[in-house]
Amino acid sequence: MKERVVIVGGGIMGLATAYHLARLGAENVTVLERRFAGYGATFRTGTGIRESFGDETNIWMMRESIKMWKALEEELGHPTEYRQTGYMFLLHTEEEMESFRRNVSLQNSLSVPSRIISPEEAKEIVPPLNIEDVLGAAYNPEDGKANPFLVLQGYKKASLKMGVKIHEYSPVEGIVERGGKRVVKTPRGEFEADILINAAGGWSKLIDRMVAVPSHVEPYKHQAIKTEALERGQINPMVVSFKHGGAYLTQDIADGGVIGGVALAEGPTFDMNPTLEYAIEVSRHFTWLIPALKYVHIVRQWAGFYATTPDKNPVIGEVAPGYYIISGFSGHGFMMSPMATKSLAELIVEGGTSAPLDFYDPHRFERGEFREAAIQMG
Amino acid sequence: MSEEPVIICRCNDVTEEEIVALIEEGITDIEVIKRLTRIGMGPCQGRTCIPLVQSIIARRTGKPMEEISSPTSRHPVKPVRMGVFAGEEVEE
Missing domain, CATH: 3.50.50.60 (FAD/NAD(P)-binding domain)
Known part of the structure; x- marks a missing residue:
């Protein structure tokens, strides 16, 4: 051409x-x-890569994308730090359980191996997790993350x-x-x-x-944080909780530090300055979900745009x-x-x-x- | 260069050799070097490594120091425990 x-x-x-x-x-x-x-x-980006969507088209697009993610490192001849460490959606109410049972059943029909797990199984996968108000979780081991x-x-x-x-x-x-x-x-x-x-x-x-x-x-300003390096293997999957601020967090492959964010957003705006309000919000929700994080330092906070339709x-x-x-x-x-x-x-x-x-x-x-x-x- | 590795970034164990290798590959933008090596991303917030990397870039490219940019500074200017932000404890 x-x-x-x-x-x-x-x-x-x-x-x-x-x-x-x-x-x-x-x-x-x-x-x-x-x-x-x-x-x-x-x-x-928050680095997450998942096929755990709730509609057929996005599940299909992500299932095919994951096949490409798996081959990307070899194809580009460059490291990607892509890992299939899973996504875990924490479910706190009967309504959430019902809605994610539907998602999982749709995902399964499209060959996505997601499943509903008990709070105890969730804690086995993520040992420092607080399961006090968790009824269950939707877990897909094929989801993951990569280094942008x-x-x-x-x-x-x-x-x-x-x-x-x-x-x-x-x-x-x-x-x-x-x-x-x-x-x-x-x-x-x-x-x-x-x-x-x-x-x-x-x-x-x-x-x-x-x-x-x-x-x-339209550009909506979302923020994210990264903590100091931590021993790897404690929070492998992306842990998500809609009830607790729309929080998502996982350990970074590079140094084991926790990377993640909450749903607090502003916009449309072209402003990209991180805010103290967000640092407080993210810390409140993260320390509820993983209480030990209260002893962990945030070393970076930044903002970026969700280009939103x-x-x-x-x-x-x-x-x-x-x-x-x-x-x-x-x-x-x-x-x-x-x-x-x-x-x-x-x-x-x-x-x-x-x-x-x-x-x-x-x-x-x-x-x-x-x-x-x-x-x-x- | 001496035989002992020269550590430029103590937070993330980045050596002078790694920085020089990128510059020789043609990567001289400190923003890109930062993200490929993770200099400036550790608990010291770049206080130690950023000026060192800037001087290496200046020497290797022949550009004056004032033309070598600095990555964006953002809060927190020093690491802060989540418990402090969450209001559960006061910083010692």
């Missing part, structure tokens, strides 16, 4: 899309990133090797039409695009505006002739990036894909169609 492809956004969506386009034979792919690659949401820094570096290197051009510190300042082509303006020069892809995450609406199309993606599902596909979007993952971008980017690249190069991209049609909101909201936390 000779067409000039310009991708706005050097996060995991932009770089993995570039990687798959190049693999399918696109010869002229350029990625523009306003800061350094990963600066947006990719380097701010290593994964992005892997995509970056593999893309460069295939001839993709990556321009960092190149914010897009304007997009104009000239001779039937879109021209993307940056302080480092202009880039002509036969095909333009918006992979700008939380900043997507700014690019939509420059192309003069309606946007359905009205139904918490992404927008992937063609918006206007030659203009595509892959954004609005509403907190699920990192985990879903393998299948999302591969299927978009197939759509662009081959004109079709086996993935159910109709579900993520960017025009669905204009038709008044809303999907069932994807299970979201943090």
